[in-house]
Structure formats: structure tokens, C-alpha cells
Amino acid sequence: MDLPVIPALDVKQQQSASARQAILTKPAGALGRLEDLSIRLAGMTGSLAWLPARRSVIVFAGDHGVVAQGVSAYPQVVTQQMVLNFLGGGAAINVLARQMNTHVLVVDAGVAGAFDAHPDLVDGKVAPGTADFSVGPAMTAAQAEQSIRLGLDVAQREIARGLDILAVGEMGIGNTTAASAIIAAITGESAATVTGRGTGIDDAQHAHKVAIIERALAANDPAGQDTLMKVGGFEIGAMAGAMIGAAAARIPVVIDGLISTSAALIAAQAAPGVEQFLIAGHRSLEPGHVAALRALGLEPLLDLNMRLGEGSGAVLSFPIVEAAMRTLQEMASFEDANVSGPAE
């Protein structure tokens, strides 16, 4: 598959940011992770003057054949219903995006249900839901490529309209099962270790979900770039494509919880280096999130026991991203403010 080239980080701008942090009116390192983040962002964007002014969150929706195995607390129709809720402005991601001055774009990557046309909805349906991956591959190789291409195209169109930062989110009943299977396959952790409660299942249902993922891994033996096809989802492939498209254009991408982070693992396999342009917005309560973030070398900004998806934890972290750059750009230096440094 022909994917865009991921550029290298701009080491010179990282060094400039680091040097500037050292002369600002604060004890060395006192802004902690804001300082590290400002240096990373300078490297991603190639500029100390960058700000996350024009913001989008793209919410990718898709359904999952594995729900036939009873892995979710909610019926499949909720995927379609929640897409309508996103378009109506009533979901958590809409509320947070309004607060954060962020455009919400919804992509139907594979919902089992039809939608009327809407200006904020992209019809990219690969198929009305994946196949049940507990008995065979979730999708064909062509569908896997189509889903990545979908996300890439959507991201490139958003970038062409003017974009400084992208958050990726998702909706899909059953997709914590797919994400956990991807994370187990790519990180080598056991299904039991990476599988959580999703939207809220009890102990017996959780044991069943783990067993289904173990069966899916045994049935499909996913490895390398076959992982998306074998145990993934259309919205997961599309998220991976969007990350690749943004990273290729030096646009920082804020990822969200378990599912978007599983997509980041897919993206980093398909386009090595993409992980350098990713920011982990928050730490989800889902246990697999920790393993996925570790594999990507990412440390989340927020840790608020959230487990909603939709891009909610990603968008909630935008003010921290902005603060990292504003402090770098706007703070006075010791010299300019006539403030004494540490005593010798």
C-alpha cells in the first residue's frame, strides 16, 4: 500500500525550544511535562511559534461482527444511534469540542445502518460492520486497505481546509474487543492482561470476552500488517490512516483511549515514525491502554478515570497542549524581567 512518507522531527527547533526553556523566569524544569511537550511540539511542527489554533476531532464509527458473541453491554444499534447523537450535538464529544473551539467531523467507516446526508458526516462505509473475527478474519485485505485510505483521505481534506492539530476518536459497539485483540497481537501481552470492561460488563461477561479474544487470536494468528485485517475494525483502520495523513503533514495528532491507541499501533506498523507525531491525551481505565501506550513510548497527559472514547480524553487535553506552547512563547526571560538566577 502506497503511504505518504513520515518526516523526521526537526531536531534544530527542538534544541531551540530547549534552550529557550532554560532562560525563562522559572526554576529549571519547574513546568515539568509542559516543557517536554513544548520541545516535542517544536520538533513535530518545525516551529517555536506554532499554536493549536485550528482544531478538529474526527470521530470514526464502525460496527463489529464479534458482537454476535455477546461481548458488549449495549446492543449494536447504539453505534448508529450515537452517530445521530454526534450529528445532533448532544454527545460528550460535542460538548467538549464546543468548549475547546474544535470542529467535530463524523466518519461512517462501517456502521450497520444507513444515514441521511449531513454536512458533518462523511459517508465512507467500507461495509455494514466487520465479519465476526472469533471465527475468521474481520475483513478482507482490500477492505483493510480501503479503511486506512479512508482515514488518510479525510485527514488530508481537513488539513487542506486549514488545521493545526487533530484529535481522533471513535464509536463502535464491540470495538474494545477488537482493540484488545490488536493490542495483544502487537504487544505480545495476554488477552487477559489487556481486556477490560468496555462499556460496563460483569465478571462472567468479562471472562467470556477474554475467551472470545483468545479464540480470535488462535483462529486468525494475526501478525504484523495482517493484524488490522484479521482482528481489527473499519473505524480502527481509518483512525490509523488519519494519523498517518496528519503526521505526514507535520500536524500533531492527539490520540484518545484504548481504541485510538490500538489504531496508533496499526499506524506505527504501516508507517514507522508516525508515533513521533502522536500525543496521548489521557490514560483510559481500560487495562490494555497501558500496554499500548508503553509500546508506542507515549505517556498520557491526563488521568481522570475516563473510558468513554469519542475523542473525549483527547480534546480535553487541548488546553494543556496550548499551555505548553504559550508558556514557551510568552514567558519573560530572566534577563528581560531583571530576575536573578540561582545563587552560585
Next chain:
Amino acid sequence: MDLPVIPALDVKQQQSASARQAILTKPAGALGRLEDLSIRLAGMTGSLAWLPARRSVIVFAGDHGVVAQGVSAYPQVVTQQMVLNFLGGGAAINVLARQMNTHVLVVDAGVAGAFDAHPDLVDGKVAPGTADFSVGPAMTAAQAEQSIRLGLDVAQREIARGLDILAVGEMGIGNTTAASAIIAAITGESAATVTGRGTGIDDAQHAHKVAIIERALAANDPAGQDTLMKVGGFEIGAMAGAMIGAAAARIPVVIDGLISTSAALIAAQAAPGVEQFLIAGHRSLEPGHVAALRALGLEPLLDLNMRLGEGSGAVLSFPIVEAAMRTLQEMASFEDANVSGPAE
């Protein structure tokens, strides 16, 4: 000392907030700590419609006689210099407050240096620095009361101008030494456990700082409401007063790092119940912060390895406070959005 009465939380509004969280279009509890925070805020403010619209951060500044013992990496004059930096708009708190649409008010509670009049500076100097508390009390009982009264008055004036939320911050070379001594005295933890690196000291200087705090605790034997007088600071007393003034008016107060949290311990001793109106903005890298937050029953919103003070971690958490209320207020219910609940 005659202090205002701290009201009880509004349990009825807490119950209403909790009931509303249960019908919003998300899995139960999926917004994690945002949900808990919205319920707390409804209890504090007595309203589900409250928003943190009108915001102030008050930065209290004071000097500390104990700097004569060589406990800080920076010279004492930096307190005065940083107050001028705050008034000039060049410090981290100014940058963050601009981003968060927050008014910055600076209070000279006891800086060892004079200032010209400035519209954003309150001249409340109790004395030009405390006495060296490693050899005797930091201040007189009258000065302790005066410092609390100062913060109370300043907070009440801000509230009278219209205020929905207050952050408290500080500046004072040597004040991590005072804060660590307060926290050790009130929580019963050892000086070694609660004492950190402040603005940045090496191992030998840290051991010296611990020894100075141990000597101060032995020389003064602080207990109960004598703690502020014996090992406190003027800006710490004033912060405690501001918390009491805001809590009495049902205004949520976001506290910052080690020093403001030590002031919260003083406030909770002087006016029990004030802690119910406090939100911990972030977790500081200073080790004493953990013990102080535990004693107050508070869990911080952010954990970004910051250790700057000035109210920086408090103001950085404002978007999370806002998000907690906006999601409660603006999200659609399952019924309104025609979204199915969990399958039975």
C-alpha cells in the same frame, strides 16, 4: 479570631447532579472524575447551572527569615523581582491566566522590599519578611491573625466584584521550607518525608533543609492553631484566609502545589469544613504535597511533574472544572437522543 461560617454542601443538588449523570448518553461512570467533580461542584455552589465563568487567581507574596539558613537555591530578592514580573505580565501564571481568561491579582503579604502602586497589586504587607523560625516563632500571634484577615478581605473584595471560581497561588523564596514544616506539624509526618528540592537544591542542601526544619519543629513545637505563627509565612496565612472567605461564599477554590496546600491545612484547622470547597488542581513533584492532600481528602486533577507555584497548576486545571459542568449541563439524555441503554 472571628471567622465567617462555612456552609454545608448542598446535598439535594448533589443528588440531582448524580441522578442527571445517570441518564446522559454515555456508559455509567464513563466520564470518570469529571462526573464526581460535577457532583461536588453542584454541592459547593448549590446549583447544577453553575459555570466557572468569572475567574481570578490571587498570587500572595511573602519573604521568609529562614532563608538566612541557606535553604533556597535563589536569593531572597527574587520574591520582589517576581512580583514585578507578575505585574509586567511575563511570568508563567500570567501566560496561563491569559489563556484561561482569568484575572491575576497580586498581594504583597510580606515581601522584603517596597513596590510602587499598581492597579493589580494589593499592599497588605504584614512585615518585610517573617523572622527566622529555625530559632523562634516566624511571627507574632497578631501578625498571624493579620495575615489571615488580609486574605479574607482580598477574597471578599474579589467576590463582591463578581467571581465564580478562585485559584490561589504564591511566590516567596524559602516558602517550601515553611510549607514542609507546616505539613510535618499538622500531619505528623517526619521532616525528611515531606521535604523536597524546592526551586532546585542538591543532596547536601536538601539534607541541610531537612535539618533546619527539624530544628524549627523542635524549637517551636507547633501544634494546632499555633502552627501558622510558629513556622508559617505571611503569604501562607493570607492564602488560608482567602480560602475561608471564598468557601463562606460558596465559591469553589482551586489550590495549587505544596505551599497553597499547606495553607489549606491551616484554613481547615481555623475553619473546619473549608476543605469541602477546595479542588486540588494538580499534584506537585514536592513530596510533602501527597501527605497534605491526603490529610485534606483531596485528589489532584492534573499530574504533570510541575513544581512552580504561582497558582500555575490551579489555573491549568480550570478547563477540566468547566468540562465537568458543561458535560453535566449540555449532554443529551438517552431518552432525548433516542439512544438505547444497556441490554438486559
